[in-house]
Structure formats: structure tokens, C-alpha cells
Amino acid sequence: MTSENGVVVTIPADVQMIDETGFVWTFLHEASEPERVYPGALIVAGDPVEPFLARVVDIVDGPRGTSVVHLDVLGVPEAMVDELRHARLLPS
Amino acid sequence: MADDLIPIEERLRPGEVLDPAASLVLRGSPLTIDGVLANAERTRLRFTFGGEPLIAISVDVTIAGWDVDAILARRLETRRSYAVAQAGDLLSEGFLLMPTFTAPHYSLALPSYTREVAAKVIEAFGEVKPNPRYKPRRAS
Numbered sequence: 171m172t173s174e175n176g177v178v179v180t181i182p183a184d185v186q187m188i189d190e191t192g193f194v195w196t197f198l199h200e201a202s203e204p205e206r207v208y209p210g211a212l213i214v215a216g217d218p219v220e221p222f223l224a225r226v227v228d229i230v231d232g233p234r235g236t237s238v239v240h241l242d243v244l245g246v247p248e249a250m251v252d253e254l255r256h257a258r259l260l261p262s
Numbered sequence: 263m264a265d266d267l268i269p270i271e272e273r274l275r276p277g278e279v280l281d282p283a284a285s286l287v288l289r290g291s292p293l294t295i296d297g298v299l300a301n302a303e304r305t306r307l308r309f310t311f312g313g314e315p316l317i318a319i320s321v322d323v324t325i326a327g328w329d330v331d332a333i334l335a336r337r338l339e340t341r342r343s344y345a346v347a348q349a350g351d352l353l354s355e356g357f358l359l360m361p362t363f364t365a366p367h368y369s370l371a372l373p374s375y376t377r378e379v380a381a382k383v384i385e386a387f388g389e390v391k392p393n394p395r396y397k398p399r400r401a402s
Contacts, residue, residue, distance in 0.1 A: 184301045185340055186290055186320040190273055192364045197304060219292045222340040233266045233308055246340050248398045 179221050180206050180213040183241060191240055193227050198237035207239055215241055223247055270309045270316050270369065275361040278325065280368075282350030286324045287359070287370065288333050289387055290341030298380040302372060311360075311371060318369040319383070323349065323359070328366040334395040337366065342396050345387035355386050 180203065183196035196215070201207050211226045224241035232238040244250075254260040298319055306315035322333045330346070338344055349359055358371035372379050 182300065184297070184304075184320060186322060186337065186367070187301055187304065188320065188363050188367050190363050195304075197307070216340075217292055217297060220340070220342060233268070236307065238308070243340060246396075246398055 175218065177218040177221060178202075179215055179218055181215050181239060181241075182217065183215040183224070183239075185216060185222055185243055189238075189240075191227075193240040194224065194243055195238050195240050197232065198229060198239050201239075212244075213241075214247060221247060223250055267308060267310045267315065269313075270311045270318075270360065270362060273309075273362050275363075275365065278361040278365075280323065280325070280349055280359060280361070282353055283348070284324075285349040286330060287347045287349050287352055287368070287387075288322045288324075288330065288338065289319075289345050289347075290338040290393070291343040291345075291390060293345055293384050293387060293390060295377055295380040295384065298383050299375070299377070302375055302380070305369070306375065316369070316371065317373075317375045318360075318371040321359075321368050321370045322366045323361075323368045325361075325366050331395070333366060334393050338393055339395050339397045341393050343390045344393050345384075345390050347387045352386055355382065357383070357386070 181201040189195045198204050209226050209228050214221045215224045216222045223244040227240040227242050230238050255262045301319040302317050305318045309316040322337050356373055360369045362369045
């Protein structure tokens, strides 16, 4: 999913949409590059207008042959960029 | 046909009573028709209500232990803005609020899956406000 500002999210998701696990969930088939979505992966999720950083917790079977992805919300991308700059892993 | 969809009735929090006059319903940004429809589409592909696919979006509600500030800080900290509606106003507009999964999550059930209904949801929430608990930077 890409927005007019060019932001690409690895998987569309809604940060308020949780299930019985307490984690945010979405469908794997919504990912434009599903191979980037695997347990432990750090990804950009949500909506291109307001994406969030998440770690993939697991991928479980959903109804009708779908796969459900659980996400642990880590924060907003700016926070990670700020930390990477602080660590001088990105130019400031 | 609901085949292997999950009945939402199995995911309700038992015994929770909503106060329509006091409870506030929060929805984080971006609050758009497409966003509402995307959320509702996922829900109806996974859950049922009364044996039919459930058309609903996720919201957070002020209940015991969860006031507006707690929801903004702990559930919506990645959202730049949010909108709030009184539970009673949503109910009187024909929406249904169900306490589902983990508090303070509620499912706001819509009467149908249409752009008109999605627009009605957004209108019901009204003014979008900045989230004072939005965290664009790490704490220093």
C-alpha cells in the first residue's frame, strides 16, 4: 500500500484492531510483499498516512484459508529514526 | 454463509455494562471512509455476529481503569490525532457497541458495509483533536 507521499507500508493494519491475543491483527494476503512478513520481522505497518513500527509476533491460520498476522506495536517510525541517528547508524 | 468464521459472541467480555451517558468512545487517526471500510472488511472476513459476517470497526471505550488519557497514552500513542464520541450518541445513531477481546477494546458494529455508513461513522465522531500523548520521539 502506497500513499501520495510515497510511503509504503509492508502490511496494512489498524492499530486499534486487536483480537483475543491482545495483539493487533491483520491478514497476510494484504501485504504487497508477503515474504517480508515473518515471525520476528521488524516492519512498517498500518496506513501510509500514519504508519507504525511493529514486530511480527506470529502468523496463524485464519478462516477460509487465510493467514492472520499478529503484530506487536513498537512505536512510530520517527522514534526509530531518532534512535538510529543517535547511534550514528544514520546521518543526522 | 459463515462456515469457519469465529462467532464474536465467544469473544465478548462477560458482565461488562456500558454507561451510554458516561462512556466515551475513541477512534485514532486517520479517520477516513477507506480506513473504516478496510477495518470493517477485515472483521467481516474473520468474525460473525448472530450467524452473519460481522461488520464492525475497532474502538476503545472509557471503562473502569481506562480514562481518556490512559487510552491515548497506552492504546493510541502512535496516532497523531483522535476523535471521541459519547457511547449513547453512537447507539442512538443505530450503531452497536460490544465489549470484545481485551479491555478497553470494543467492536462498533455498523448496520451495513457501505461508504454512506462509513461516512456516518466519521460524522458521528465529529471533531478530530491532536493527541497529546502522541510519541514521535523517544523520551530523552
